[in-house]
Amino acid sequence: MSPDDTPSPQEQEFDRAFAAKLAEFPVPADLEAKLLALGKTVLPAEDAEPQLAEIIRPSAFKRYWPLAAAATVALVLGVGSLIIPSPVEFPAIAEQADMGAIYRDHMAHFANERFFLDAMTDSASEAQASLRESGAPVFASVPAGLQPLGMMGCKSIDWNGGRVGLVCFTREDGEIVHLFIADKSGFAEADLASLTSLETSRGLQTGGWSDGEYVFMLVGSEPGIEVAEYLPAV
Amino acid sequence: MPDSPETVTSPAPDFDTVVKDYYTDIFRFAYSLVKNEPDAVDLTQQTFLKFARKGHQIKDHSKVKSWLATTMKREFYNSLRREKAHPSVEIEEADRLDYAEDSKAVQSMDASLAMDALAGIEDKFRLPLSLFYIQGLTYKEIAESLEIPIGTVMSRLSRGKDVLRAALHVS
Numbered sequence: 280m281s282p283d284d285t286p287s288p289q290e291q292e293f294d295r296a297f298a299a300k301l302a303e304f305p306v307p308a309d310l311e312a313k314l315l316a317l318g319k320t321v322l323p324a325e326d327a328e329p330q331l332a333e334i335i336r337p338s339a340f341k342r343y344w345p346l347a348a349a350a351t352v353a354l355v356l357g358v359g360s361l362i363i364p365s366p367v368e369f370p371a372i373a374e375q376a377d378m379g380a381i382y383r384d385h386m387a388h389f390a391n392e393r394f395f396l397d398a399m400t401d402s403a404s405e406a407q408a409s410l411r412e413s414g415a416p417v418f419a420s421v422p423a424g425l426q427p428l429g430m431m432g433c434k435s436i437d438w439n440g441g442r443v444g445l446v447c448f449t450r451e452d453g454e455i456v457h458l459f460i461a462d463k464s465g466f467a468e469a470d471l472a473s474l475t476s477l478e479t480s481r482g483l484q485t486g487g488w489s490d491g492e493y494v495f496m497l498v499g500s501e502p503g504i505e506v507a508e509y510l511p512a513v
Numbered sequence: 514m515p516d517s518p519e520t521v522t523s524p525a526p527d528f529d530t531v532v533k534d535y536y537t538d539i540f541r542f543a544y545s546l547v548k549n550e551p552d553a554v555d556l557t558q559q560t561f562l563k564f565a566r567k568g569h570q571i572k573d574h575s576k577v578k579s580w581l582a583t584t585m586k587r588e589f590y591n592s593l594r595r596e597k598a599h600p601s602v603e604i605e606e607a608d609r610l611d612y613a614e615d616s617k618a619v620q621s622m623d624a625s626l627a628m629d630a631l632a633g634i635e636d637k638f639r640l641p642l643s644l645f646y647i648q649g650l651t652y653k654e655i656a657e658s659l660e661i662p663i664g665t666v667m668s669r670l671s672r673g674k675d676v677l678r679a680a681l682h683v684s
Contacts, residue, residue: 289611293612293678297646301624301631301647304625304627306541307554427563511660
């Protein structure tokens, strides 16, 4: 087979023969029973987050949900300003700065702060619509490495004179992985090379990549949350 | 290629149905990755455990098979240090081999020898070949699972088959 044409009949015959031979490879007799038993002992992860209009720092949602509820009550009572987190402010950006490094640092800074999500949703299309509506960059489809995770919600962030999209994903253990999406036009080509390295920034593991017109950055929600497995395969 | 299980359509398949439809292929895929039965069983269980917890989030039920394969691949990379020595095989030698002869040889060989030959080649070729031969995924599904372009899938399958055929001759 070559990339340009279909396999020859002889090659297809070999394919069939080899696939059939592999299908003869024995499977442990008790494996099916083990797996079926597994399904009876495991409950699906919760997929229905509380329907709050706003939410506190997503990386600690489970631990902070009472605070989020309190914020809702406080809003009703007119004392919301005492609880609602202030907008996250970023450090100044020096001229001639490596924007790849700045992006990494600032997004890790943001992930460490408390903030509200613009939309709580587990739907990629709803997150896309929300981010597009606010003028923030957004993926065309959920990056493959993140597809096994649940989606929690999204937020549009003001950064460096433009917008950055944030989509929060939930892991099986309840921890959060942040995906930041920035417009590539704000980065020099030379600054993109360092994005792909895994680095700890502000105590959080970070790693990024660029694709098409966007620059992506993954940031864990807590020290020790590794993001390597969610990065695109090299 | 092996017959694919029926395309999964709405309503969402229950756990038992997914296990019954896919566990044999998933186990064989696991074996091709880890090369021994206990680890392959563990990897299979880990994959279905993830499905038990997160399978309800799969919106397109026709993707269950590739979701399982992708999840297994990720679990494999997460849990194992995989840089083991692989037998080097002269690809050029395979070019001179005859597909018809190889097909006959494969038909008469033991399944474990075929599996060992597949399991012994380097990841770059083994993963797409396993997804192709064991999981029966299309080029497009393999590309999505491995997160590589479809052209790369085709070239790795092409070169991988040469390596595989040479390995079959060695074994």
